[in-house]
Amino acid sequence: MLKLPIYLDNNATTPMDPRVLETMTPFFLEHFGNAASRNHAFGWEAEGAVDMAREQVAKLIGADAKEIIFTSGATEADNLAIKGVFEMYASKGNHIITVTTEHKAVLDTCKHLEKLGAEITYLSVNSEGLIDLQELEAAMKPTTILVAVMYANNETGTIQPVKEISAIAKKHGALFFTDATQAVGKIPVNVLQDGIDIMAFSAHKMYGPKGIGALYVRRKNPRVKVTAQIDGGGHERGMRSGTLNVPGIVGFGKACELCRLEMEEEIKRISKLRDKLETELLKLEEAYVNGSRQQRLPHVSNISFKYVEGEGLMMGFNKNIALSSGSACTSASLEPSYVLKALGLGDDLAHSSLRFGLGRFTTEEQIDYTIKAISDTVLKLREMSPLWEMYKEGIDLNTIEWAHH
Amino acid sequence: MAYSEKVIDHYQNPKNVGTLDKNQKNVGTGLVGAPECGDVMRLQIEVNADGMITDAKFKTFGCGSAIASSSLATEWLKGKSVDQALKIDNMDIVEELNLPPVKIHCSVLAEDAIKAAINDYRTKNGMEAIQFDESVVH
Numbered sequence A: 001m002l003k004l005p006i007y008l009d010n011n012a013t014t015p016m017d018p019r020v021l022e023t024m025t026p027f028f029l030e031h032f033g034n035a036a037s038r039n040h041a042f043g044w045e046a047e048g049a050v051d052m053a054r055e056q057v058a059k060l061i062g063a064d065a066k067e068i069i070f071t072s073g074a075t076e077a078d079n080l081a082i083k084g085v086f087e088m089y090a091s092k093g094n095h096i097i098t099v100t101t102e103h104k105a106v107l108d109t110c111k112h113l114e115k116l117g118a119e120i121t122y123l124s125v126n127s128e129g130l131i132d133l134q135e136l137e138a139a140m141k142p143t144t145i146l147v148a149v150m151y152a153n154n155e156t157g158t159i160q161p162v163k164e165i166s167a168i169a170k171k172h173g174a175l176f177f178t179d180a181t182q183a184v185g186k187i188p189v190n191v192l193q194d195g196i197d198i199m200a201f202s203a204h205k206m207y208g209p210k211g212i213g214a215l216y217v218r219r220k221n222p223r224v225k226v227t228a229q230i231d232g233g234g235h236e237r238g239m240r241s242g243t244l245n246v247p248g249i250v251g252f253g254k255a256c257e258l259c260r261l262e263m264e265e266e267i268k269r270i271s272k273l274r275d276k277l278e279t280e281l282l283k284l285e286e287a288y289v290n291g292s293r294q295q296r297l298p299h300v301s302n303i304s305f306k307y308v309e310g311e312g313l314m315m316g317f318n319k320n321i322a323l324s325s326g327s328a329c330t331s332a333s334l335e336p337s338y339v340l341k342a343l344g345l346g347d348d349l350a351h352s353s354l355r356f357g358l359g360r361f362t363t364e365e366q367i368d369y370t371i372k373a374i375s376d377t378v379l380k381l382r383e384m385s386p387l388w389e390m391y392k393e394g395i396d397l398n399t400i401e402w403a404h405h
Numbered sequence B: 001m002a003y004s005e006k007v008i009d010h011y012q013n014p015k016n017v018g019t020l021d022k023n024q025k026n027v028g029t030g031l032v033g034a035p036e037c038g039d040v041m042r043l044q045i046e047v048n049a050d051g052m053i054t055d056a057k058f059k060t061f062g063c064g065s066a067i068a069s070s071s072l073a074t075e076w077l078k079g080k081s082v083d084q085a086l087k088i089d090n091m092d093i094v095e096e097l098n099l100p101p102v103k104i105h106c107s108v109l110a111e112d113a114i115k116a117a118i119n120d121y122r123t124k125n126g127m128e129a130i131q132f133d134e135s136v137v138h
Helices: A018-024 A041-061 A074-087 A104-115 A131-137 A162-171 A246-281 A311-316 A336-341 A345-349 A364-383 A386-392 B005-012 B064-077 B088-098 B101-124
Strands: A070-071 A095-099 A120-121 A144-146 A175-179 A196-201 A213-217 A287-289 A300-306 A351-358 B027-034 B039-047 B055-062
Touching: A018 A246, A041 A070, A041 A287, A070 A074, A074 A104, A074 A144, A074 A175, A074 A196, A095 A364, A095 B027, A104 A120, A104 A386, A104 B064, A131 A162, A131 A336, A144 A311, A246 A364, A311 A351, A311 A364, A311 B005, A311 B064, A336 A345, A345 A351, A386 B039, A386 B055, B005 B088, B027 B101, B039 B064, B039 B101, B055 B064, B055 B101, B064 B088, B064 B101, B088 B101
Parallel strands: A095 A120, A095 A144, A144 A175, A175 A196
Antiparallel strands: A070 A213, A196 A213, A287 A300, A300 A351, B027 B039, B039 B055
């Protein structure tokens, strides 16, 4: 029997793998020590567990354990990376390059720094969501201290050419930071091969617990430093003070290990399911995939169903299927997704989009159900849509003088 | 956000979905909203010689509340005189459907669509269009 509701919003968060929870439990109950307690067994146990987890996390991304700074999540890691570099390298320059499709944790941090004297260049993306490397190169200045480009986009799954980006940053003496929250654990990410200097990621996007994330900070070639944003006991090599979330860290470590061991098989399984979903849904008329279909995460698909509105569409099945829409009909501004708009989508198409995020626990049966539920709802709503009727009558919607609200 | 039972019911069983012949003199059509705003509502009324609304149809591109607001509006329009129809207030729709504050916009759209349909009917039949005050909530 198919169990409802079906969860297809894994880009927002993932359920925890039971194997992860199992490793965490003892660190709430028996081994509850403070990892900073250096003079008794409870502290040593906790410290030992953190050391092991740090190794597991580092191994997943090809880093050294000493290069992992634990944070409360990717948002904090993004903040620490960008603000930390801005403060640490102020004598070198104040210019940061980023992209319009970044997560708000990066964009809002950059906006904050602008008020403090930073000069920020926001690169645009093409219709596939990819940046133009020549544009990046042209934007580099002697004062550029940081290039911040996300590894893979949270809405479309589009993967940026990180190797090329890091090479350009290096050539101009700038550091390369990437928010890899959606990518780590899903596809092979290797900080050495990719030339990443600083990288943010989070456990709850890879079947680990919420409230724990990490910042990778390179220690060699070059040795990177960030100014702490939280002061206190000097934990995490002085870069992030605060008592370590030992159970969270242990869970994060286990989650990383599982991703590393199972990734290859999982990519095959999940991309097959995603492709089935996409192929079937694209059989509907006027349905389009947003973002690159080649350079993309294996579990993500963002589709616009023209002439139906995303929220109205979701209402047709949101009791049984959980996913996300690029429409923001609930907000006062009615603004659709800025990421989709940055790809050049009109507001109408952005309002008509659904984001599918498949995960480790997604089954083929669930995908079959989803295909049918969405297809049926799209067809039903199109019958109810004045835009669909006009389209079918051959009326060019651009010629209509709309009453803007 | 949880939808009210009535919104869900109108969404699942919308009343009076369809199209009336906009070229007929006794049909008034109101098309409001814009695709880029995420909602477009088309309300149509058919009026008899006595000024009574004998039929109403809608088609809506939008969220569940927009669909429910327009479905409810067509139900209310049928059987009313044009003058009575003019008195339908968006807040009546909000109340009936129990719309949350962020969805009041949908009810305003429905009220505007009613007014637009009536004015279309009026101008087609040699009457002057009524000047409405700009709705407050948009």
